[in-house]
Amino acid sequence: MSTAGYSSVSAQGLPEGFKKGELAAEPSAEMIEAGKRVYFTKCVWCHGVDGAGDGPGADRLWPRPRNFNQGTFKIRHTASGELPLFDAKKPIPGQNDLFETVTHGLPGSAMPPWEGILSEEQRQQVLSFVTTQLVKDRKFTDKQSESQTVLQLADLKPKPATDESKKRGGELIVEKKCVECHGMEGRGDGNAFNLKDDWGFSIQPANWHKCWNFRGSRQDPYNVSNIFRTFSTGVNGTPMPSFADNTSVDERWDIANFVNSLCERDPLGNPLPIDPLTDKPxxxxxxxxDMVEGEIPTDLEHEAWKKAPKRYVAMGGQITHKPRNFVNRLDDIWVRSLYNDKHIVYLLEWDDRTKSVAEGKLPWAPTQVNIDIKEQDPKTGEEGSIAAQQNNYAVYNDAIAIETAVKWKELPAPIKPRYLFGTNEQFPVDIVKWEADGSLRAFKGTGWDKDFEERDNYEEAMKLLKAEWKNGRWYVMIQRPVGNKKDQDYDEDTFFEVGQYIPTVFFAWDGHNGDAGRKMAVSAFYYTFMNPPVPQETYIYPVVIAVGVVLLEGWVLTRRSNKKKGKTL
Amino acid sequence: MKALMSLGALIGVAGLLLLGGMIFDVVPSTTVRLVEGYMPIQLLLEVACYVIGFTGLSYMMNAMGMALPRFWQGIGFWIFLMVYLKYRVYPPIPFSVRAMYGTVGLVTVFMWVSANEEDWKKFKQPIMNVLDAQTGMNRLLRYVYLVLIPILIGGFSFNAMMPKSEEPIELRTVHPAPPASTKVHGKTYTLQTSQNPYRVNPEGKYDQEFSNANIVEQGMGRLMKPNANPWDEKNQGYLKYVREGGEIFFQNCHFCHGDNLNGRGLHAFAFNPIPANFTDPGTIAQLQETFIFWRVSKGGIGLPNEGFPWASVMPPWEQHLTVDEIWKVVLFEYWHTGYYPRTWDYEAKHDGQYDSEGRDHRGCSLRSGVSVYCGIFVGFSARTS
Structure with a gap:
């Protein structure tokens, strides 16, 4: 493992920040037996009867559930290649790696936090079972073959995240070749497309801008110590190595500070509020x-765009109608919008590790909804399974679409049109779709299984102001008319009215993931709200009210003093 | 007594400091973390602590001769209530509901301060003192109020009139009345008479008691009974079908409804309303198996008119699953949550709770549905756009 000769390696041959630890004692037989019961109620469905990560749910998950047999665990305090810390008898809080994983889950994967569902004791029990019975190739208590070199995270105080430290970190990630996989802007888009884990399954490098998806975030995504730990110990079973041997502790803090600074923040630079129920923003x-006078700017650096509020739009896989998208790679979009008297513009930004443009003509018409892409059978490794197909899909176009309700004012309260491609002829939706081949089309949707109707002449009214893929991120700016009764077709066009809530849905496709047709990512219903200019009454009425209150005060005081003097009105 | 009360006062001060600290970010807002599953009991305990704390505080201040006037006690309590509801309770309560609680709280405070003539006089006294302005201090206060009150009220009304873009609140019926029968894969099922064909004993006969004896245990963790492992190869009947249902669940449903059937699946964060939480006693525990069969088969699209808005992404599972698979999934959901499905027999015996069409199975759901305040809205829906 660690070799002498590096400046960061201490006298005992250990990397800086690490100390030798003792192997934990074997859990009691009762604990193991009790844990079996927990395992076969809760865990077996994904991790499988033998803990080989091949339960019934496994093949439709990505990242896949852990195969326990080899004893390879990602998030640890121990040196690269070593077993994680787990002590059923004398746990050290915060350092009982496997317990922490079960407690907080692995955000960005299907492993949920089990805190509040399983008691602390039950979590210890199930881990006693897993570490003794399901880890088959290694033994947690075998002093001959196992050692523990423990990162002393509790004793290492984080370095303040000064500009200097972040700057040095920014230089180090180039020097240490982090950018080769994680990409120039850290969006996980480096030379990473064909990365595989120890079992040959496709994996992708972390996107540093979405720290809430870091597996090791321990439900505390903006905590720099988590990044420091992952960087120091590496991620076993993946191409992410430990950098403990060739970086000093000080350098590791610089890198961690830099990586942490990339995670999305609000305009003031504060961490985004995280929803404790979903562990996402x-x-x-x-x-x-917002309204702008005159032309809507196309430059991202323009004052109006910088001031426009940016919204996080959560995206989930479309798993309700065939073909279903179990393995969804686009999990959010950032949306901003501006309007003037004629047009409304959406600026959509989303991270996609691969720029995908279909080679040649696609085998179906753009309007076709019921297209024939096979839905995967859940069988590992076999032809047609997700695991076998990942990274081998025919490349389609990356794409994005905005769906808005037509005649939304007439929808009987509180109806919104059906979520996916509209309800019927009576309550259709207006869909604007951009594809990476440069096309911008307008459709009318009348139901989830109905082919779109192309709205031929409407395309001339729209304009693609920007479409650029840079370092793992798409920037697309779409302009469309706000609509009015004079020029547009009331029956198939959304009229955007100032000060109203207009139901809006977003769809996104990742061409390298085989996304096409209904195999896509979807958002929930959002509302586009065009902020109205402040009406004059807003300034007048409060003054009138205040004056009224003064008069009232005068009346009360007069009355009181009269009463005291014995006079009555 | 005194020692007890000073302990109470200590709790009160510590609680208030902690709450204030967490609101103003002096200490991390996660210092006392609300944990899902414990949350309601956590909040109840907290409120109990505050009640003890306030009692202790008031007693101690009395004993020290600096008793807080009734006037300020009332106002202080009301402010505390509003602050607690706004900043502490999670998921956040919408303003309209907080306003309701605020009004109820205000009425309670008034009832308390006006319980008898003497109390009421004590309560009024500070107001009267300021109005009469007999002392220099009170005269100063009177001028301050004279200026401050119009400014505050004007400010509030300005704030209220500024155009805002707050999320419209949508309410919906989560358990609409089911139809009398439903047609799935060409066969008609009468909801009142249908039974889950897999709720059977090892001999293959419908056996409610056998299945009820083999579901998971209620209590922390909801673990299976020690000798009722669905993964046991020797199983026949109920437990065998539970396992098959679980396999289907974990290939199709857990993405939204979650590994623990609590509506917190991998994709759940993106959806609104969030997927149903089957571990909540207000969902499947309240319903008949045939109702679930109907909802699973027909999905969000199959909801009747009263099930508006149609924002649900629940698909009609008859597109993906066979009738047998649907029944098995339903079986699994009851096994895994440890709930017994309601049965028509039961209804007949306990006449009056539910009518024959199940029309009382109503609830409502906000995105983060907290059933406590949800109940207020049952029966009406609002569109705020």
Whole structure:
């Protein structure tokens, strides 16, 4: 493992920040037996009867459930290649790696936090079972073959995240070749497309801008110590190595500070509020659109765009209608909007590790909804399974679409049109779709299984102001008319009215993931809200009210003093 | 007594400091973390602590001769209530509901301060003192109030009139009345008479008691009974079908409804309303198996008119699953949550709780549905756009 000769290696041959630890004692037989009961109630469904990560749910998950047999665990305090810390008898809080994983889950994967569901004792029991019975190739208590070199995270105080430290970190991630996999802007788009884990399954490098998806975030995503730990110990079973041997503790803090600084923050630079129920940023379902005078700027650096509120739009896989998208790679979009008297513009930004443009013509018409892409059978490794197909899909176009309700004012309260492609002829939706081949089309949707109707001449009214893929992120700016009764077709066009809540849904496709047709990512219903200019009454009435209150005060005081003097009105 | 009360006062001060600290970010807002599953009991305990704390505080201040006037006690309590509801309770309560609680709280405070003539006089006294302005201090206060009150009220009304883009609140009926029968894969099922064909004993006969004896145990963790492991190869009947249902669940449903059937699946964060939480006693525990069969088969699209808005992404599972698979999934959901399905027999015996069409099975759901305040809205829906 660690070799002498590096400046960061201490006298005992241990990397800086690490100390030798003792192997934990074997859990009691009762604990193991009790843990079996927990395992076969809760865990077996994904991790499988033998803990080989091949339960019934496994093949439709990505990242896949852990195969326990080899004793390879990702999130640890121990040196690269070593077993994680787990002590059923004398746990050290915060350092009982496997217990922490079960407690907090692995965000960004299907492993949920079990705190509040299983008691602390039950979590210890199930881990006693897993570490003794399901880890088959190694033994947690075998002093001959196992050692523990423990990162002393509790004793290492984080270095303040000064500009200097972050700057040095920014230089180090180039020097240490982090950018080769994680990409120039850290969006996980480096030379990473064909990365595989120890079992040959496709994996992708972390996107540093979405720290809430870090597996090791321990439900505390903006905590720099988690990044420091992962960087120091590496991620076993993946190409992510430990950097403990060739970086000093000080350098590791610089890198961790830099990586942490990349995670999305609000305009003031504060961490985004995280929803404790989902461990993702809190969602605001209203997308405000600010008014601008004259032309809407196309430059991202323009003052108006910088001031426009940016909304996090959560995206989930479309898993309700065939073909279903179990393995969804686009989990959020950032949306901003501006409008003027004629147009409304959406600026959509989302991270996609691969720029995908279909080679040649696609085998179906753009309007076709019921297209024939096979839905995967859940059988590992076999032809047609997700595991076998990942990274081998025919490449389609990356794409994004905005769906808005038509005649939304007439929808009987509180109806919204059906979520996916509209309800019927009576309550259709207006869909604007951009594809990476540069096309921008307008469709009318009348139901989840109905082919779109192309709205031929409407395309001339729209404009693609920007479409650029840079370092793992798409920037697309779409302009469309706000609509009015004079020029547009009331029956198939959304009229955007100032000060109203217009139901809006977003769809996104990742071309390298085989996304096409209904195999896509979807958002919930959001609302586009065009902020109205402040009406004059807003300034007048409060003054009138205040004056009224003064008069009232005068009346009360007069009355009181009269009463005291014995006079009555 | 005194020692007890000073302990109470200590709790009160510590609680208030902690709450204030967490609101103003002096200490991390996760210092006392609300944990899902414990949350309601946590909040109840907290409120109990505050009640003890306030009692202790008031007693101690009395004993020290600096008793807080009734006037300020009332106002202080009301402010505490509003602050607690706004900043502490999670998921956040919408303003309209907080306003309701606030009004109820205000009425309670008034009832308390006006319980008898003497109390009421004590309560009024500070107001009267300021109005009469007999002392220099009170005269100063009177002028301050004279200026401050119009400014505050004007400010509030300005704030209220500024155009805002707050999320419209949507309420919906989560358990709409089911139809009398439903047609799935060409066969008609009468909801009142249908039974889950897999709720059977090892001999293959419908056996409610046998299945009820083999579901998971209620209590922390909801673990299976020690000798009722669905993964036991020797199983026949109920437990065998539970396992098959679980396999289907973990290939199709857990993405939204979650590994623990609590509505917190991998994709759940993106959806609104969030997927149903089957471990909540207000969902499947309240319903008949046939109702679940109907909802699973027909999905969000199959909801009747009263099930508006149609924002649900629940698909009609008859598109993906066979009738047998649907029944098995339903079987698994009851096994895994440890709930007994309601049965028509039961209804007949306990006449009056539910009518024959199940029309009382109503509830409502906000995105983060907290059933406590949800109940207020049952029966009406609002559109705020």
């Amino acid at each position: 809190k969602i605001n379902f209203v997308i405000p659109s």
